[in-house]
Amino acid sequence: MKVFTFWERIKNNNFIIKNIRVLCVLVIAFDILTTVYFSVQMLKSNIREILTTTNNEIALYIDSTLRLGTAIANDEEIKDTTIPLVERAAKLDSYTKAYNLFMVGVLDKEGNIGSSIRHKTGYVGYRPYFKEMLATRKTVLSDQYVAGADHETKIYTLWIPYYDEKHLPEGEIAGAITMSIYFDKIEDIIQNKGDSNTAYECSVVDSRGIISANNKEDMRGMQIEDALARAKWRSMSDELVKEHLKTHKEFSYWAWDRAFEYVSYMPIPQTNWLVSMRIDVFKSYSILLWSLLLKLLVYFSIFLVLSLRKNREIWLHDNLFNMMSINTDDVFGIFDIKKNKPEYISYNIERIMSVDHDEVFNDHSLMKKYFQVDFEVIKAKLFEAEDKTYAFEREWKDKSFYFKSYLVKHDGELKIIMIVHDRTEERIKNDRLKTALQQAEKANIAKTVFLSAMSHDIRTPMNAIMGMTAIAKEHLHELPRVADCLDKIDVSSKYLLNLIDEVLDMARIENDKMILQETAVDLENIVDEIFSILKVGLYKKDQKLTIDLSGLKHRYVYADKEKLQKVLVNIVSNAIKYTDVKGKIKLEVKELGCDDKGFCSYQFIVTDNGSGISKEFLPKIFLPFEREENSVTNKIQGTGLGLTISKRIANMMQGDITVKSESGQGSVFTVAVKLKLQQENDGSGQESEDAAEALEAPPDYTGKRILVVEDNELNYEIIAEIIGCAGITVEWAENGLLAVEKVRDSAEGYFDLIFMDIQMPVMDGYTASKNIRNLEREDVVKMPIVAVSANAFSEDVHKSFVAGMNEHLAKPIDIQKLYTILKRYLTC
């Protein structure tokens, strides 16, 4: 268990960390307030002390004078009314000097006075204080200074009654002792309390409300009301101040005159006077104020340094966080639920989500506008969710975003943290995978469909071949029956071969292996040949094929004759197949125009009045293995590949095949192709020659010797049988190597021709041919070598020529072609 030190505990105390600022402010406020409080208390007590001492000094002076007066009033000689006033007054002289008084006088009750000044008598019976004294029979102190007998000196007078018990009836006032106090005496006390730099101001206010004494000259003689009226502000109302002045109460207040002041009044006992003290707070307590200011400055500096440090830390953290968020591919945001506005949005929002950071930060409704991100909805979902998270996806500007939000509580406030992840790449990858999967599934389905179609289409003729073979075996001695079986086997074999050819063509088209072998051709010739090829079928069904070449202006073009013919034969043979007996078929050739590059657009339009095509089947007519299911087609053999291949070939020739048809209304197939025109007529010779050769019968080749290189014995037997019929001696080599050895070991000119299979064990036909041609003997240079291969495409033919062979004969062997080859190489 970790033991925390006291300091660590403090550092780890969350409450202290959270409220450190409040605590600091409280400490500072407490410090300042206590300083101010104690300073004010000190100020007040200082003032009171000054006032009390001032008061005491004045009171003491008055009191001592009063005691003297009282003593004089009890002096037997002085109060003896039988002694003239002048004589009595002479005795008072010494008191005046001893007590530093302006004058001491003795009065009879009429108001005549004998005074220490020149020992003269006079009359002062009119004086109100004298009258007051007579009336109240009490000592009276004049509270207002007056001018003394010299008409100059300012004095206060004390009126003390005396009684002459010896000569006057008891209780009758004999007169008064009057004592004149120098006003300056009071003034001196006040001056001493005041302060030359006016921080302190001391005054005496007499009963008339006049400031009789003040350490400031301009204040002397001023009415207290005028002095009060100068204050711009006072913590006590005017009325209350006046009331207190009138009732002689001790009171204080704060005021703003020309400076901030504290004013205090205190009544002087036994007088009608008040002594007042005024302090300029700022001047008197300037040190305190400066120290306060200094303190504040120190506190402020500490606060500034700390907050700068803190700010720097925050700035550094902010920078780090920004750097992190800018360089990552996730956008971060914090949304304050209470304030209903974002608190933070990382700047990478511009790069990742293509929106302006400040715009979205200042107006979060844009998130709703752009991404349908409604914080009210998110809030509701987050409150509902058990794990307090909520995720959703949005699409914007071809991009996919994954939003994940979390509900968190920070510093007592609820916030939504949101992380946005760009999922576009993932989505694209997923889409690609999906498409690939779909394609694979499609291809798989297509493969299954293809295989089942193939299986069906192969089994049908195979069934016929095997069945007819079985029947023929059963009836070996019935020649017509055997011949019939062989005819049917022949038909099915041809169909099977056609199927294989078409399937292979399809495969080559699918794999982009089929290429156009363009040569110079005569279109008229091609069309004529179509008739020759299909005439048997036409005769059988007693149909009429009309050929219209009137629209053909340029008959000599470059084209892949074999493929173009294949397309046309397929379409015309379909017309024958799907048109009833005595039907009418038309093949029309149209030329639509030529471009600058010498290409002309041709249309071969095949029209029939046959069964027609239903509108349901029309959209599927060019799809592989599709055949219309009806009574007509069901009886007719077909692979459903012909039109698919034809359309692809037409596409290769920059054209297309279109069809117009209705059930029972016949059909119109239009083959459109683009063909390049020939400059001169140079294409028809070769074709006619081939055609001519094919029609001729095989002559007798007795004495000629042919080497058949074939690994399959049955195939060897077939070819040996066919050529053996023409009187040719046949020798057999089971593979390429044996063939090379046989030629090498034979005499010059021993073999007249070699039939060479291509795919063989030990050594293939290409290598064997090359090796034979390379033998060191003369006859191999011109020795005809004919490839006999099941690989029957033009690419294969090309390979055979490259290997040094003269001809290419496809398996199964077309006997007519075989005879043509024999004639070509053995008759010279």
Ligand code: ADP
């Ligand atoms: P196949 O003829 O070997 O069945 P095709 O691809 O040549 O294959 O033709 C596909 C299908 O189109 C045929 O089975 C037939 O239903 C329909 N069809 C083609 N040509 C015609 C036509 N001239 N008249 C009626 N139906 C036709």
